[in-house]
Amino acid sequence: MEINSNLSDKAKLDIRLVNQAIEGDEKSYAELMGRYKDAIYYMLLKMVNNKNDADDLTIEAFGKAFKNLRQYTPNYAFSTWLFKIATNNCIDFIRKKKANLISLDQTNDDQDSNGSSFIKADTLDPEEDMIKTQRINQMRDVVAKLKPRYKMLVELRYFKEYSYLEIADELNLPIGTVKAQLFRARELLLNIIKSSKSNIK
DSSP states (O other): OOOOTTSOHHHHHHHHHHHHHHTTOHHHHHHHHHHHHHHHHHHHHHHHOOHHHHHHHHHHHHHHHHHTGGGOOTTSOHHHHHHHHHHHHHHHHHHHHHHTEEEEOSOSTTBOTTSOEEEEOOOOOHHHHHHHHHHHHHHHHHHTTSOHHHHHHHIIIIISOOOHHHHHHHHTOOHHHHHHHHHHHHHHHHHHHHHHTOOOO
16 A cells, blocks of 8 residues: 555554555564554553453454454554544443443432432343353364464463463463464454354354
């Protein structure tokens, strides 16, 4: 893609990295992530006020951006495009989280200003619980097809629910490497799922 001469030197370098990433250069992905992950993380942390959620949303934002790199046009800075993806993804996350709250029209001490109280809808009925168990088992089968290092990362993060810091300590890796490799592992999982035409959602 051509580089807009009106962009800053930093933005021009981003576009060069994007071009290299599209060509399959993994170092360019890592460099783009390194340039913006902290800024994205702190922006998202202000929005959700939860470190674990902000961590996950940061990885998701980069995942969505990298998956759709070919849709980026250099009429504006890559950082602008990336921050928009991160913001929109976070808004969706907040909306879904609010949807998991059930409004109860009753009077008690936990009322909000409208007279409604909220409880979290975190109880699955038996059918939902069975479907969830089936999906977990299907997911384990897919994870088993990953290379050992990616398999270990996914198991620690999603099955044992380790934090990024705990994974870094367990595997003696820098936390940035853990995040980058988890992003790659998730990308590989998606490819495996698509190729096997699995119905995991």
